Amino acid sequence: MRPFRYHRPADVAEAVAVLAAEPQAAYLAGGTNLVDLMKLGVQRPDLLVDVTRLPLDAVAELPDGGLRIGATVPNSDLAAHPVVRRDYPVLARALLAAASGQLRNVATTGGNLLQRTRCVYFQDTGKACNKREPGSGCAARHGQNRDLAVLDWSEQCVATHPSDLAVALAALDAVVEVHEAGGARDVPLAALHRSPGEHPERETTLARGALITAVRLPALPAARRSTYLKVRDRASFAFAVGSVAAVLDLDGDVVRDVRLAYGAVAHRPWRAYRAEDELRGRPFSPELAARAADAELAEARPLRHNGFKLPLTRAITVRALTELAEGTPS
Amino acid sequence: MQDRPESETTTDERHSSRVSFEVNGTHRELTLDNRTTLLDTLRERLGLIGAKKGCDHGQCGSCTVLLDGRRVKSCLVFAVTLDGRSVLTVEGLAGPDELSPLQAAFVAHDAFQCGYCTPGQLCSARGMLDEVARGWPSAVTDDLTTPAELTDAEIRERMAGNLCRCAAYPHIVAAVRETAATT
Numbered sequence: 001m002r003p004f005r006y007h008r009p010a011d012v013a014e015a016v017a018v019l020a021a022e023p024q025a026a027y028l029a030g031g032t033n034l035v036d037l038m039k040l041g042v043q044r045p046d047l048l049v050d051v052t053r054l055p056l057d058a059v060a061e062l063p064d065g066g067l068r069i070g071a072t073v074p075n076s077d078l079a080a081h082p083v084v085r086r087d088y089p090v091l092a093r094a095l096l097a098a099a100s101g102q103l104r105n106v107a108t109t110g111g112n113l114l115q116r117t118r119c120v121y122f123q124d125t126g127k128a129c130n131k132r133e134p135g136s137g138c139a140a141r142h143g144q145n146r147d148l149a150v151l152d153w154s155e156q157c158v159a160t161h162p163s164d165l166a167v168a169l170a171a172l173d174a175v176v177e178v179h180e181a182g183g184a185r186d187v188p189l190a191a192l193h194r195s196p197g198e199h200p201e202r203e204t205t206l207a208r209g210a211l212i213t214a215v216r217l218p219a220l221p222a223a224r225r226s227t228y229l230k231v232r233d234r235a236s237f238a239f240a241v242g243s244v245a246a247v248l249d250l251d252g253d254v255v256r257d258v259r260l261a262y263g264a265v266a267h268r269p270w271r272a273y274r275a276e277d278e279l280r281g282r283p284f285s286p287e288l289a290a291r292a293a294d295a296e297l298a299e300a301r302p303l304r305h306n307g308f309k310l311p312l313t314r315a316i317t318v319r320a321l322t323e324l325a326e327g328t329p330s
Numbered sequence: 331m332q333d334r335p336e337s338e339t340t341t342d343e344r345h346s347s348r349v350s351f352e353v354n355g356t357h358r359e360l361t362l363d364n365r366t367t368l369l370d371t372l373r374e375r376l377g378l379i380g381a382k383k384g385c386d387h388g389q390c391g392s393c394t395v396l397l398d399g400r401r402v403k404s405c406l407v408f409a410v411t412l413d414g415r416s417v418l419t420v421e422g423l424a425g426p427d428e429l430s431p432l433q434a435a436f437v438a439h440d441a442f443q444c445g446y447c448t449p450g451q452l453c454s455a456r457g458m459l460d461e462v463a464r465g466w467p468s469a470v471t472d473d474l475t476t477p478a479e480l481t482d483a484e485i486r487e488r489m490a491g492n493l494c495r496c497a498a499y500p501h502i503v504a505a506v507r508e509t510a511a512t513t
Contacts, residue, residue: 036387082475086474
């Protein structure tokens with residue numbers, strides 16, 4: 001591992017200023033991904049700016065009914081928060097389906113959103129990867145690509161975003177509070193992550209050195225009826241091969257409102273607006289849910305080994321929405 | 331174990347730090363290369379070899395220790411971040427000549443074969459039982475709004491971060507179940 005300097009900033013402004021002045025510095029939060037990538041030689045910062053002691057660890061209820069989650073709130077504490085469990089079960093379920101107890105105890109809200117893909121070629125410095133080394137090629141495009149993208153990929157990159165939390169936040173229309181050298185701004189979660197396109201090394205719309213300070217959830221009473229369904233290769237402690245975050249609001253049997261987002265299908269958490277449009281205003285049925293998923297996946301381009309992700313994503317869409325409609329989410 | 335001369339472990343002042351923290355109730359102060367993980371600090375600098383290096387990538391759980399009372403994977407924590415914090419390892423779960431109820435239950439239920447993962451299993455179970463006592467849910471908890479009952483399915487899910495290549499899992503579940511019921 002490359003030697004690095006270590007700095008603990010006094011406040012957010014200092015953290016952002018240090019990153020602006022140090023081109024090879026990186027923020028360190030829970031470290032569950034960054035420390036591993038440093039061991040693998042994939043990330044090689046020469047300075048770590050430790051943000052874990054900044055006062056960003058509060059969960060506060062907002063006057064309008066929403067929730068403000070500090071960026072360093074650990075995943076386990078957020079999943080256990082009584083308001084999250086009662087009002088946003090999709091968020092609690094997504095967090096609890098991710099990683100292991102030990103990792104959730106240190107992994108943070110902000111860090112989770114900025115974690116890197118688990119594409120095995122990205123994590124192997126002996127392989128070509130445009131994300132790790134722009135212009136080097138993509139060994140995954142025609143390699144073992146079972147776990148990789150079916151939507152919105154480019155010839156330069158077929159990686160998926162690994163976060164479960166981000167998928168739930170996409171469904172909930174969360175807003176990310178960001179501090180950059182120029183000041184603070186809000187970024188809708190749906191606009192935080194980029195498509196790979198020609199520049200897969202640029203994963204978010206944030207300026208270099210930007211620090212996520214909080215995530216805001218809008219009030220969404222319908223989210224009390226919500227769930228997160230995740231399919232893995234083993235029962236626990238594995239990344240998704242498919243996942244869906246779903247919120248369903250019925251008026252009788254008619255879909256008054258619905259929020260759907262998919263994980264493990266694209267370079268970013270995939271908000272399924274087309275599927276939502278198919279569902280809204282129509283009497284709910286499992287057949288309607290299947291048609292909605294098909295509408296969303298119409299432009300999917302499966303790779304050689306991951307065609308199964310289309311029927312899988314369709315099936316979990318039907319299951320999640322049907323369970324919500326019947327009042328029996330698992 | 332004696333702290334090694336600094337010249338052996340640090341080559342560059344800019345890339346090393348003086349760190350002060352507590353391990354098993356004892357105050358420790360060390361100068362460490364910033365790259366040193368908590369796991370390597372425990373094993374290589376403090377002679378506490380209970381925590382094991384299995385994968386060194388956060389995937390196997392054999393390095394699990396308690397940090398300020400919470401179970402964490404010590405291979406993914408840089409020790410330089412620990413100033414003022416408190417670490418509990420398997421060596422600190424009970425006095426030198428005694429077993430904690432959890433350790434006694436592991437012995438009684440034969441909850442290991444080779445024993446390599448056991449320190450991590452013990453620290454993880456200790457942290458997990460505290461999480462249950464705080465009412466934290468898990469992925470297999472049906473009703474998120476009420477405290478979970480610690481069924482075998484709950485124990486298995488909550489211990490999923492600890493692998494056992496000998497597959498002593500049924501006995502580990504039994505030991506944890508008994509500890510939860512009797513303490």
